[in-house]
Every structure is written in structure tokens, then in C-alpha cells.
Amino acid sequence: MIKILIVDDHAIVRSGLMSLLNDHTSMEVVGEAAEGDEGIAKALSLKPDVVLMDLSMPHGKDGLSATAELKKRLPDCSILVLTMHDDDEYLFRAIHAGASGYILKNAPHEELVSAIHTIANGNAYLYPTATKRLMSEYLDKLKRGEHSDIFDTLSDREKEILGWIAKGYANKEIAEHLIISVKTVETHKSNLMEKLGLRTRPELVKFAMKKGLLTFE
Known part of the structure; x- marks a missing residue:
């Protein structure tokens, strides 16, 4: 419902x-x-x-x-x-x-x-x-060579969840940290992976590191 x-x-x-x-x-x-x-x-x-x-x-x-x-x-x-x-x-x-x-x-x-x-x-x-x-409009920009970063298509919440996933946290742990449902985490994860064209966790980790979302102390 x-x-x-x-x-x-x-x-x-x-x-x-x-x-x-x-x-x-x-x-x-x-x-x-x-x-x-x-x-x-x-x-x-x-x-x-x-x-x-x-x-x-x-x-x-x-x-x-x-x-x-x-x-x-x-x-x-x-x-x-x-x-x-x-x-x-x-x-x-x-x-x-x-x-x-x-x-x-x-x-x-x-x-x-x-x-x-x-x-x-x-x-x-x-x-x-x-x-x-x-x-x-997008095709016109491509013709003019105005390529945008696909990372910018992610929402703030998707970027946040991407960082947690790349650090190795499970969906349930992310949900508890962000005080949202596991289903919501799964939906955001599915959407961001589709936008980025990624399919595996190693790909996510590599992408997150390139974008500065994953740091090691």
C-alpha cells in the first residue's frame, strides 16, 4: 500500500x-x-x-x-x-x-x-x-563536447550509501547507521549501481576510492 x-x-x-x-x-x-x-x-x-x-x-x-x-x-x-x-x-x-x-x-x-x-x-x-x-539537450551537450561526470547524477543519499558499501558495511548495518529501513538501503544501492553501470563490490570500492569516498586511517 x-x-x-x-x-x-x-x-x-x-x-x-x-x-x-x-x-x-x-x-x-x-x-x-x-x-x-x-x-x-x-x-x-x-x-x-x-x-x-x-x-x-x-x-x-x-x-x-x-x-x-x-x-x-x-x-x-x-x-x-x-x-x-x-x-x-x-x-x-x-x-x-x-x-x-x-x-x-x-x-x-x-x-x-x-x-x-x-x-x-x-x-x-x-x-x-x-x-x-x-x-x-544531453545529446546537444555531447556534440559540443560537454561531458558531465556520471558521479554527479547520484543523489546525496546515494553517494553516502556508496561510501558505506565500499567500506564493507552490510545493508542492515548501513540502515542502522542512517536510521532508515533495509529496503530503502537496497533501493538506493540498486539505483546507484544502475546509474554507475557497476555490478560487483570490488568495482564499487574502486570507484569510491577514485572519488575520495573511501579513506584509510
Whole structure:
């Protein structure tokens, strides 16, 4: 069961989303909020798996600020931005703030459900046209010789877990150190290994040493 918190300043939108999502046996809307500060408070109390976050909320904290603060205070909570803004600037700012996904309010409800499942499983989701634009921009950079370091694609939490793994700690030990679940550690480990294209612990150790994550006293 995926626990969901809805943060949107329009009551009718919250009501519609709640009715739609509660129809799915794999999902439960555990709370709602009308602005960012209330959303953060509800999230800290309810510990949802996924937060649906609107960007434009005129009263209280806006969606971008709320996303950034929520990721600092609940790093294992996945945030799906649900907005009317089909705009690259908003998209990049949302990702930079820590959002796991970005979807438009005019998307079919099947796409919204799919996006929620995607980010709840520890993956990222972007609506199709945004993905196409990002790919085009990346290919343009490659053509111009602007290669980025793949290490920079890792989240702060993934980098942290990479360091613990390289030092020989088991998933359970890492979970205890970071005060998160073993399942969360396993998800982050799977994601970072996929991003880095690595398959074995020796490869992880070698990569971590190159990046200065593994030191010996």
C-alpha cells in the first residue's frame, strides 16, 4: 500500500485526486494540505511514501521551497510535482529541489497512477515530452563536447550509501547507521549501481576510492 499526501491549494483538486487514488487498492491518501508549510507538517506526522506537490500555492510556502525542505527533513519520502507548468525552468528547479518526478495536471489519470508507482519504487519519472527535451539537450551537450561526470547524477543519499558499501558495511548495518529501513538501503544501492553501470563490490570500492569516498586511517 502506497501512502500518499496531497499538497495543493485548490480544495476541489485535492478532493478529486483523493477520490481517484483511493479507488486503487495499492494506494491510500493519508492526508491533504493547502500550502507548503502545512504539507511539511503533515508529512512529518504521517510519514507518507509519496507526496503530490503543487508548485503554485499563493498562500504560505510554495511547492519548490516545500520540496527542498521536505527532502532535507524526510529524505526517503518521494515527491511527485503535479503542476500546470509545462516549462523547462520549473522542471529543472523542481529536480534540483529534490523532486523524484514531474507530471502535468492535464495528464491522463493512468499516467498519474503509473508515475506514483514509479517514484514509490525509488525511480524517477518525467512526463514524455520533458524526457524528450532532456535527451535532446544531453545529446546537444555531447556534440559540443560537454561531458558531465556520471558521479554527479547520484543523489546525496546515494553517494553516502556508496561510501558505506565500499567500506564493507552490510545493508542492515548501513540502515542502522542512517536510521532508515533495509529496503530503502537496497533501493538506493540498486539505483546507484544502475546509474554507475557497476555490478560487483570490488568495482564499487574502486570507484569510491577514485572519488575520495573511501579513506584509510
